[in-house]
Amino acid sequence: MDTSDELLLDIQHLHTAFRVHDHFYDAVDDVSLTLHKNEILALVGESGSGKSTLATSIIGLHNPRNTKVTGDIMYNELNLVGLSEALFNRIRGNDIGMIFQDPLSALNPLMRIGDQIAETLVYHTKLSEKEREARVLELLDQVGIPDPPLTAHQYPHELSGGMRQRVMIAIAIACKPPIIIADEPTTALDVTIQAQILDLLEDIQKEIGSGILLITHDLGVVAETADTVAVMYSGQIVEQGTVYQVFENPLHPYTRSLLRSMPQADSDDEELHVIQGTVPSLVNMERSGDRFAPRIPWIPESAHEANPVLHEAEPGHLVRCTCYKTFYFPDEKPEAAAAGAAGNNVQNPSEGA
């Protein structure tokens, strides 16, 4: 990515709160992010960290009765927060394309593939029915469907998982949207198909120059495809930077724990690192202090900030809370860890054991 690329999406202090028993709880808590043309921004985190909620806030798919979205999502001088449904319907599909996790449930079982792709075109273009049909075939071809005329007449259940996800991508890119949101696009697929779908996404991005918000919990996918990374925990961004910065020099304890939890091909006798505890639920979440602190109990409370904020550790590399400076894993010596925070990598589990 080139930072001089045109700014597409400027999210500032976004809060998305869900109503639970007549109280609103922030699932996305003060998130600020930017997405540029030609950028692939990966949003990483465990289930329940708020990454999908952030995505659906951008595209305005929350039920307004149970959700409160505040803050700003600026797209071309237009604030998507609080936008009317009629206006939002002109943005959705046309300016923002969305790809969902499970392509089988994300396609209407009763509609032919061609009709489902054409539906986007109906509401955003002035194409005639003939032209729409031609465009559908063109799109199917673009996403690598071997026999577009056949597939256009098929139903979702007649296709394989990988083919369905290609159809989903065709739907998302039908109007060449500047922004594509891909919510775990490869999670429901075989590993071999995953690689194909990611390649396809990258190709399409190069072709139409979109900015892609890639939501995933798969760090391998991030390393392979993303330009920039934002790590989310409990609704907040805890670390943010370029892929190079975050993978080469992970700072936040959560990022380091995630990287340490990845299986390594070169170590076969090691037990996988497990992050203690679970992501707190929306209602039970502790909202003061470092939200990740309960999962690294060996770190003294004094190491955390009372109200952790994002610090710029190096240009463009943000990290929340100062605890990263003294963080160490229980099987490491604190001195070594302090050195680790300064720059050496902690991804190699054999080092600590």
Add this chain to the structure above:
Amino acid sequence: MWKTILRRVILMIPQIIVLSLFVFILAKMMPGDPFTGLITPQTSPAQIARLRKEAGLDNPWYVQYVDWIGRALHGDFGMSYQMQRPVTSIIGERAINTLYLSILSVVLTYLIGIPLGVAAGRYEGTWIDTSIQFYNFISMSTPGFVVYMLAIALFGFALGWFPTSGSISVNASGVIGTIGSRIYHIILPSLLIAILGNASIVQYLRSGIVDNKLEDYVKTARSKGVPERVVFNRHILRNSLLPIAAFFGNVITGLLSGSVFAETIFAYPGMGKLFIDSVSGRDYSIMTALILLYGILTLLGNLLSDIIMSIVDPRIRID
């Protein structure tokens, strides 16, 4: 698809044979025979024995069964013990009456049930939904005959708006007069059947809509920028109508079997009333013919449901 339908129809043959055997055994186990109604104190035992022999009642059971089946295939179910008329023609008359009543009640059931189901599902959790749920709760838990009798007392006798019994007025004449009189006689019972019997349609539709609203493909449709009205009609509603469509096969079965309670209480000469009368009057020949007919209708209804499902749901293909 035609091949599959043919295969299914052929597969129904053994089922019908088993059913007919049950019906035959049932009939044999019952006391009395076709001559019970003919016997008078003057009839001599020798005469009865001769009649029985002529009718083949002394033959082994399997010969009798084959004879019975052979006649049934020609539409001959024997004579009604009580009415001394061919069973087939009695059932024929009643079937027409029931058909009129059933068609109107089915149409009314869907006309009332579908809008209520759509409203309850669409406005889930609001007072609209709560009122419809409450109405269904009442309609499900109130026995039909109570409402029928109250309605006859109120609209039939007290207000005099509708006839209280029969299928046609005695002095109806002319084509329009006859049809008008028939419709006039079935309005009240079919309306009541529809008001009391729409709970399954309303509930199927409501829960289908409530479930489908949360489906991912609905999110996909919204993310395409499809207006909410179209999302509801094209995506949510169409998927929610599947169980209703499947249900329709059995509804058609019901067209001929009739409503036992409504017909009896409204003294409407239909199949339901005929069945009750034949049971209470021990008219076994009618009873067995009706049981056989209901059995075959149920099998056909199931087949029809499968065919309808395969037409409306592309995931189901019967070939």
